[in-house]
Amino acid sequence: MQEKPTTVAAYAAGASLAAVALFYVFGPNYTIDGDESNDSNRKKSIVGLSNLANDCFINSVLQALAGLGDLRVYLIHELHRRQLDGPETYNVVASDDELSAARSDKLRELQQGITTRALKEMLDRLNERPIYKKTISARDFIQALEYAFRTRISRNQQDAQEFLQIVLERLCDEYHAGARARQRALGAIGAAASTSAEGSAQESSSEVEVRIDDGSPNGLPAIIDTKLKEIDQESGFPFEGKMESQIECQFCHYQYKPNQTAFVNLTLQVPQKSSTTLGSCFDGLLKTEYIEDFRCDRCSLQHAVDVKSKELARARTQDDQDRLEQEISRLREAIETDPEVELEGIVFPPSQTVPKRRIARHMRITAFPKVIAIHLSRSIFDRSSSSKNAAKVSFPERLPLGGILTQKWYKLLAIVCHKGSHHSGHYESFRRNHIYPPFSTPEAFSSYAQSRAASENPSAAPSPRIIPRSSPDPEAIGSLSTADSLASLSGASASASATQLTPGRPATSGSRRSFQSTTSRSSKQTLSPTSDSPATDQGRWSGSGPRPSRSIPRPSQDAPTGVSSRLRRRRKPNDRWWRISDEKIKECKTSDVLGMQREVYLLFYELEKPDLNPTEGV
Structure with missing residues (x-):
């Protein structure tokens, strides 16, 4: 019996909806969601945080940290490193008789990285792509932070900077504790390898054993140690920097040893x-600061030399002369070598008589x-x-x-x-x-398709030669219209040729129109760099489509429709x-x-x- 048209339409609609639902469940966020879909009217959003106890100062900091790419890379690397090393590396604390039990537990928790793991889980949840409005709570991370400090986070003192400070300092302490634990475990492995090598050498004293830094159990771990130090230095805590301050006397121009702080x-x-x-605010921290009434160490030593030289001239006994000459010699040696060193056994003049100087204090990020x-x-x-x-x-x-x-x-x-x-x-x-x-591979399909097309179908035609508009060359422009040359052009070269029409000056809309009109008069096949319509079977480009800001290479006829449409889509600026x-x-x-x-x-x-x-x- 022949089915009714309405029944067939209902069955077709139901099958289509079922297929779409299955595709969306097992392969979401690709075609329907669309990472950069410009024609989708669906309102996109991210995961929010609930505010149940005046937690806006916590929520704002966590949302800001969730948008930092280097922080997420560090968290992934650090936790993966701890997983590879094994829990036994970070559960062992250095044996010290003076180390109390509470301090040992605190150091062990730092090595285990409790806050680091909790923050990664929190940021992963915040960076999900919700298909509907989604709100989560920061309670798990807050509990981990309160457990680490053994105290409750007060909601009365709502300061986002203080919360950020304790989070970053805790993460930095856990990073350094984990690095020290890895170095200690590596040293134990090296000591065990050296002990086993000495035992084997004693058993066979007639043979000479040569060990190299190959990373084997019988080898020296120097190469591994150096490589691990390079890895830790390269992928260290991303927020940690170093600042250096230095003082210079404006009278004797002596520069103190720089003081570094993290x-x-x-x-x-x-x-x-x-x-x-913001630059003016940085000037308040990094600009040169001048301070009055400062007692310079080098000027103080020189003042002591002058005072003792006068005492030497008035000395009557030989013992006083020998003592003063010895003190003057030590003072002059300190002036030449290190004026900041403490000299014992020398009686200095009263501090009230030491002259005060003007100094300059320099601050810089090292x-x-x-x-x-x-x-x-x-x-x-x-x-x-x-x-x-x-x-x-x-x-x-x-x-x-x-x-x-x-x-x-x-x-x-x-x-x-x-x-x-x-x-x-x-x-x-x-x-x-x-x-x-x-977290993403931008333009993966386009780069693969272009590289495959360039390797399998190399173009035999020479590269097109762009000429000035004042002296057109019909033969050179005609060579641009061949199908092989058109197929071999990539998106980057096509856009570069379309924008650099006149050598020596930037391309304008007038020069682009002149170039298009010249090519249309001198060749039978038309190449429009500003066309957005697909190529015909004869390899020609239609000029009826809209004019985008750059040219797009002709997609392959065997490529899927979704991939070709995504390749033709223009990318918005990151605004x-x-x-x-x-x-x-x-x-x-x-x-x-x-x-x-x-x-x-x-x-x-x-x-x-x-x-x-x-x-x-x-």
């Missing part, structure tokens, strides 16, 4: 004015972190009260740090803002919407941000982020990598 975040004081810049966290201190403390400095602080999207020879460029990835007064208010965060490899207020999330632009000058409180910059380009869209 930091995980930088605190910059906001000046009390209506508006300022080790630049991969991720720099900047805290803008807006607190104004008086004798009776405290208030908030509401000055505008303009901050750039790309931040240069360092001197001329050691300049580093950082890119803004996240900020935390505070709205309200010094005693009450609300925190919210801004986070750049992007993904770094190894997408998320504005996150606990569970409320909306999209904004870079201009909106840079406009938060009165509210900006924490800034997160990541060191730029010239060979690593983020993709747009989470």
Whole structure:
């Protein structure tokens, strides 16, 4: 019996819906979700955080940390390293009789990396791609942090900077404790290998055993030790940097030994004015500071030499002369070698008689972190009260740090803002919407298809020669219209040829139109660099389509429709941000982020990598 048309249509619709549902369950986020779908009207979002106990200062910091690519890479590397080493490496504490039981437990917890593991799990949950509005809680991470410090996090003192400080310091301590545990385990392996080698040498004393640094049980672990140190130094804690301060006397120009300190975040004081810049705030920390009424060590020693020289001239006994000559000799030797050394057995003149000098204090960053966290201190403390400095602080999207020879460029990835007064208010965060490899492989299909086409079907035609518009060459332009030459052109070379029409000056719209008209008059087949329509069977490009900003190579006829459409899709500039207020999330632009000058409180910059380009869209 013949089926009714309505029954057939119902069966077809049901089968289609079932196929779509199965595809979406077993292979989501590829075609329906679309990583960079420009024609999809579905509102995209990220995972939010619930605020049940005034936790906005915690939520804003965690959302900002979730957008830092180098931090996520470090967490993956560190936990994978601990998994490969085994738990026995980090459960053993150095044997010390003076080490108390409480201190041993604290060191063991640092080696195990409890907070590091909890933060990775928290950031992984925040970086999920929800297919619906999703809100989670930061309770698990808070419990792990409270267990690590054996105290409760107070909700009365709501300061995002203090919470960030304790989290980063804890992560840094766990990293160094784990590195020391690995070095200790490696030293034990080397000692065991040396003991076994000595025993075998005693058994066969007639034979000479030669050991090399090959990493074997009978070899020296020097190469492994050096390699592990290089790995730890290369993939160290991304927030850790080093700063150096040095003092120079303006009278004798003696420079003190530099004092190095490590930091995980930088605190910059906001000046009390209506508006300022982030560079001016850095000047308050890194600029040369002049201090008056300072007693220089070298000038103090020289003053002691002058005083004792006068005493030597008035000395009457031989014992006094010998003593003074010996003291003067020691003082002059200290002046030449190390004026900061403490000299014992010498009676110095009274401190009131030592001249005071003017010194210059220099501060500079010697080790630049991969991720720099900047805290803008807006607190104004008086004798009776405290208030908030509401000055505008303009901050750039790309931040240069360092001197001329050691300049580093950082890119803004996240900020935390505070709205309200010094005693009450609300925190919210801004986070750049992007993904770094190894979390994605941008243009994997296009690069594979282009490399395969170039290797299997090499073009026999010569490369096209672009000529000035003033002297057209019909023969040279005609060689551009062959089908083989068109098939061998990649997307990059096609776009470069389309934009560099006139040598010596940038391409304009007029020159592009002149180039197209010249090629259409001089050849039978038309090549339109600004066409978006697919090629016909004769290898020609139709000029009826819209004009994108760059040319797209002709997709293969055997390629799937989804892949070809994704190759033809234009990429938006990375100007997408998320504005996150606990569970409320909306999209904004870079201009909106840079406009938060009165509210900006924490800034997160990541060191730029010239060979690593983020993709747009989470």
